[in-house]
Amino acid sequence: MDGVTAPAAGSATVTRTFDLATTSVRALNRFLHHELAASGATDVVVEHPGGRHSIAVGVDHAVNVDIRGHAGYYVAGMNKHAHVTVHGNVGWGVAENMMSGTVRVKGFASESAGASGHGGTLIVEGDTSLRCGIGMKGIDIVVGGSIGNYSAFMAQAGRLVVCGDAGDALGDSLYEAVIYVRGRIRSLGADAREEPLTDADVQALTELLGRAGFDHDPRSFKRVASARGLYHWNADAQQEY
C-alpha cells in the first residue's frame, strides 16, 4: 500500500512507500524525478516489484530506494547519487550506464550488469550472467559470486572485483579497466592478461571489498588488465580483432 511514514522521534528519516501491485512504475519514477525533493522523503520503499522493468531509472537525487523483491530489466539504470537496494534478483542491465551512487543486489543478476557504467558502485551478492561490466567506463563492480562469459568486454575504466569464478573470454578487448578475480578464470579474451598483484591493487581491493561487505583476503585475488597490444591497428595481429 502506498503511503508516507513519518519520522520516528529523533530520526530524520521520512519514508515513502510505493506498492507496484497497485501503482505503476511510471508513478514511482515520476515521484523520484520530480516530487522527491519537495516531499522531504529520504527513503523510498518499493513493495511487490514483481519483476517489472525500469524501476527507479534516471534518479538524480541522494535518496535510499529499497526494492523488496525481484526486479526486471534496467533497475536503477543511469542512476546518479541514489542508493538502491534490491532484495531479490534482477534482470538485464542492472545499473546500466550508472554515473554515481550505489546499487546493491542481494540476489543474482542477469546479463550486462553495470553495462557502460561511468561511476558509482554496483554490488551483486550472488552471481551475474553474461557480459557483466561490458563497456564499463569508470564504475566499480563487486560480485560476491561468479560471473558469466564475455564479462568486461571492451571495459574502458573502473574496477571489476569477482569473488568467485569468471567465465570464458574475460576482459576481451580490454582498455584501461582492471579486473580482480579470486576464483578460476576459464579463459581470457583477446589482449587481456594476468599481471602481478601490486600493493596498490591490494589497497584498492581492501577498500572495494570493505565497501561491499565481503570478507576475503585481498591477496587471494588475481589481477587482469590490458596488454595494450590492440591499441593501434596492427595488420599482423588481425586474428586478434
Next chain:
Amino acid sequence: MNKPVERPPVPTAAPRMQREESRGYDRRIIDYIQGAAASGLYEIRGLGAKRHLPSFDDLVFLAGSASRYPLEGYREKCTTKTVLGTRFARKPIELDIPITVAGMSFGSLSANVKEALGRAATELGTSTTTGDGGMTDEERHSSKTLVYQCLPSRYGFNPDDLRRADAIEVVIGQGAKPGGGGMLLGQKVNPRVAKMRTLPEGIDQRSACRHPDWTGPDDLAIKIEELREITDWEKPVYVKVLAALRQAVDALEDMNMRGKVQLVISGGIRTGADVAKALAMGADAVSVGQGVLFALGCNSETWVGDGVHHDATDGYAALGTAPGFCHHCHTGRCPVGITTQDAILERRLDPAVGAKRVRNYFRTMNMELTTIARACGKSDVHHLEREDLVALTIEAAAMARLPLAGTQWIPGVNGF
C-alpha cells in the same frame, strides 16, 4: 616494255595492342589485390558504393494531369511542416521541413563543423543529431532541436545530456559501416575526444557493433521503455534502421501504425527529388549525412577563410588523392577542415560559412521537394504517396514494389 611499278614498302606489322579488360579482374580489382599484398591492410573508404546500384534516380513522378490538379502559382501553398514522435512523446518535435541532419560524431567531425550544423539546422527549423562520441556544448547551444543518439559504444552517454536532448535515436548499425561497429583511428583522438570517450589519448577507439545491454527486438522494446521512463515520456524515442524503407512501411501498414509511428530514413538522400521520392514511399522525414559534408566543402578544391578561397589541392595530394575522389576522412588530415581534429586544419571551416552553405543546400532541396509536390497536386509534402511514383527499371520496380513506367506490372507482386 613496261616499267615495273614502284610500290611503297610494305610496313612491318606492329604488334596489336590487346586492350580487352577482364570482367572479374579489372584494373580496380587488380589494384585492390596488389594494394592488400603490399600493405597487409584493407582500404578504409567511404562515399558509398563504388558500383552502380538502383537508387532514387530509378523512380519518377507522375506529375499532375487531367486527374490531378497541380497547385497554382503563389496562391496555393504547399506546406512542409513535420511532426515526429506523436504516438507517445508529450513533447513531439516540430520541424519546419522534413529534411534533418544525420548523426555524425564529434571526433570524426570537428567541433566547428558540429557548430555549423547546429546553426544551419536552427535557421532552417530542423534538427541535427549528435553521433558516436556524445554531445558537445557547441552543438547543444547552437541547435534548437537536437537529437541524441544511443549507440552501442555509449561513448559519452549520460543522463544529463539525455534530458537536455529534444529526441533520442537508438542506432542500429551505422550508415557508414552497417554491421561493422566502427573505429576512430588514433590520429583523430585528441585530448578532448579522448576525455569525452573515457579512453587514452591517441589510441584507436573501437565502437562495438552490438549494444551492451540488449539483443533482439523484444529487448529493444524494453530498452526504449527505459529511455522513455528516464525522460518521463516527454521526448520522442525512436529507432534508426538502414535501407529498408519499403519493408518498414509495409510493417507499419501491417500493424495499422501508418501515421501513428513516424519513419525517418537515412542513406542515399542527395537531392530534393530524393526527398520527395522518400516521402512518397512512406517516410515522414529524411536524414542527410554525406550530402551535408559536400555542402560544407568536402572534396572542394578550395577552402574559404576571411572571404577568400584558398587552394587545398596540395592537401589532397599529400593524402594521395584529389578533389572529387577523396574519402580519406580516417586520416584526420582533411584538406578542407571538416573531418579533422587538427587545431590548424579545423580552422579551415568557419562555422558561419559552413552554416550558410548547409542552409542553402537544404533550402534548395526543400524548394525542389515542394516544386515536385505541387506538380503532383499536393498542398502538403506529406501527401505525396506511392501512387505518384513509377519505376524506370525492372530492378527498381521490384525493390520498391512500384509499377514499371508505362505498365501496371510490379515484378514479384502481379504477373510473375
